[in-house]
Amino acid sequence: MLYYNYIPQHTNLKEMKTLGWIGLGNMGTPMATNLLKAEYPVNFYRRDIAKVSPLSALGAVAIDNLQDFIHQTDIVFFTLPDDKVVEQMFENIVQTDVTDKIFVNSSTISPTLAEKLGELIHAKGAHYIDAPVSGSVKPAIDGTLLFLVGGDKVIYEAIIPYLEVMGKSHYYLGNSGSGSKAKLAINYYMAVVVQGLAETVLFAEENGVNREMMTAIINDSACGSGMSKIKTPSILNEEYPAAFPLKFMLKDIRLAQDAGWNTSLVKSTEEAYAKASEDGLAENDLMAVIKAIK
Missing domain, CATH: 1.10.1040.10 (N-(1-d-carboxylethyl)-l-norvaline Dehydrogenase; domain 2)
Incomplete structure (x- = not known):
């Protein structure tokens, strides 16, 4: 089902959640940049905090300790390269308290891993959304990506405002793993x-x-x-x-x-x-x- 430029009536955009980003490569950097330009507060995790990021100039906060990053962030977006890196990152993340956090994974991974992460995060009292994107660097810069979403529909609806800053449309496809399959x-x-x-x-x-x-x-x-x-x-x-x-x-x-x-x-x-x-x-x-x- 396609949801286009739809913001749920119950969503209060004045209640700013702190967003976070892990994976600032060719896709993650412009996607996070668009959130910052929309005046959302953004933290980003970087082990080498001395490495300059264009996000810092826009007001993003660099955090080099993963536990601190998770504690200071409400909704975390991921754009990581492959299954191995994604799985290792989540294994590290669940070593800390993630209760009520929302994890939005825009990495392209196997549906099997997406389903596994959905179960893992749910068991920890948090929420997992797989939201890989269709589109390359220019659409990421222009904010015209397509989001293919799997996971809890209520959580999906809660993150729609952020998806619409970064993309032109978004499709809700069902349970965790559905977005990865599409x-x-x-x-x-x-x-x-x-x-x-x-x-x-x-x-x-x-x-x-x-x-x-x-x-x-x-x-x-x-x-x-x-x-x-x-x-x-x-x-x-x-x-x-x-x-x-x-x-x-x-x-x-x-x-x-x-x-x-x-x-x-x-x-x-x-x-x-x-x-x-x-x-x-x-x-x-x-x-x-x-x-x-x-």
């Missing part, structure tokens, strides 16, 4: 689309149709999409600055396989991205898969 599905679709775009351009090129002409045809046809238009400059310039690093797409394809999706298409898709990673393209944008297919 995220793996949409990322798998993106992987297939980008690989298909790459192969189409290369096929045309090998048959005498240059990249500029072929991308123009694609973008002007029924097959054109926001994705094909966004990736066209990279295809033409043959430069792949990371909006969504290829290594994370490979991780997500493998998570989809681990979740039971084992068609011939997902197998060939995994092989293409794995080859790109082996070829040294892991830190490039996922569109760099075109170089591995070439």
